[in-house]
Amino acid sequence: MAEYDEELNRLTIKLVYYGPAQSGKTTNLMRLHDFLQPELKGEMMTLETHNDRTLFFDLLPLGFTAPSGLLVKFKLFTVPGQVQHDSTRKAVLSRADGVVFVADSQRSQSVNNGESFGNLAANAGRVGLEFERLPLVVQFNKRDLPNILSEDEVRERWAQAPWPLFFSAALVGSGVVETFRTLLTAVYATLDERFRLGAAHGVDQAMFVTAALGRESPA
Ligand SMILES: Nc1nc2c(ncn2[C@@H]2O[C@H](COP(=O)(O)OP(=O)(O)O)[C@@H](O)[C@H]2O)c(=O)[nH]1
Ligand SMILES: [Mg+2]
Numbered sequence: 001m002a003e004y005d006e007e008l009n010r011l012t013i014k015l016v017y018y019g020p021a022q023s024g025k026t027t028n029l030m031r032l033h034d035f036l037q038p039e040l041k042g043e044m045m046t047l048e049t050h051n052d053r054t055l056f057f058d059l060l061p062l063g064f065t066a067p068s069g070l071l072v073k074f075k076l077f078t079v080p081g082q083v084q085h086d087s088t089r090k091a092v093l094s095r096a097d098g099v100v101f102v103a104d105s106q107r108s109q110s111v112n113n114g115e116s117f118g119n120l121a122a123n124a125g126r127v128g129l130e131f132e133r134l135p136l137v138v139q140f141n142k143r144d145l146p147n148i149l150s151e152d153e154v155r156e157r158w159a160q161a162p163w164p165l166f167f168s169a170a171l172v173g174s175g176v177v178e179t180f181r182t183l184l185t186a187v188y189a190t191l192d193e194r195f196r197l198g199a200a201h202g203v204d205q206a207m208f209v210t211a212a213l214g215r216e217s218p219a
Contacts (some may be wrong), residue, residue, distance in 0.1 A: 104140075164186070
């Protein structure tokens with residue numbers, strides 16, 4: 001639920017990277033941060049929790065001004081993946097406008113992926129998000145490693161799922177921007193419904209995505 005500040009005519013959009021411990025959430029955020037031009041991003045910040053960290057940064061810290069005058073900003077977060085940090089995960093997930101679920105492609109991690117995805121669905125409910133309507137992109141990371149599920153296996157397992165699926169190697173930056181761009185596209189659709197971004201504010205999907213990413217990025 002994006003935060004709309006009427007006085008400042010400002011919309012702040014919250015995007016969250018969720019997933020099991022060590023799947024590459026932090027690496028995604030760092031690569032994305034590297035990719036963005038300096039004027040588009042705030043500093044990478046961390047909130048320390050016992051033996052893990054929540055990372056976040058502001059995207060468009062000065063905001064993007066829509067033709068209507070509406071100011072649009074983004075905040076990007078990662079959650080700590082360890083099972084014991086559930087209260088932090090809930091707090092970070094609260095009021096999220098969109099989520100990237102980062103799964104670890106290694107065969108050994110299948111159970112952890114499944115548990116974490118279940119935890120996402122449960123916590124979405126607990127913080128009052130309607131999981132079925134939450135803009136979500138699923139990313140299978142660490143494609144560079146041996147002993148990973150094949151793309152066909154992943155596609156087969158997720159065949160019934162409605163969410164876009166990406167394959168990435170965040171360590172070397174592959175798939176990171178593509179995943180994020182698709183999330184922005186999904187988030188635009190729900191925000192357009194709620195805040196009439198197109199009709200009332202003159203912001204179409206392409207303008208929204210380009211404002212956040214700052215430039216055309218590799219396909
Ligand atoms: N081989 C490989 N390692 C990765 C990849 N992405 C992340 N890692 C490594 O996996 C470990 C955990 O990554 P991190 O981003 O901290 O995971 P997080 O717990 O989900 O935030 C680190 O050592 C990363 O360098 C990847 O695509 N390939
Ligand atoms: Mg992390």
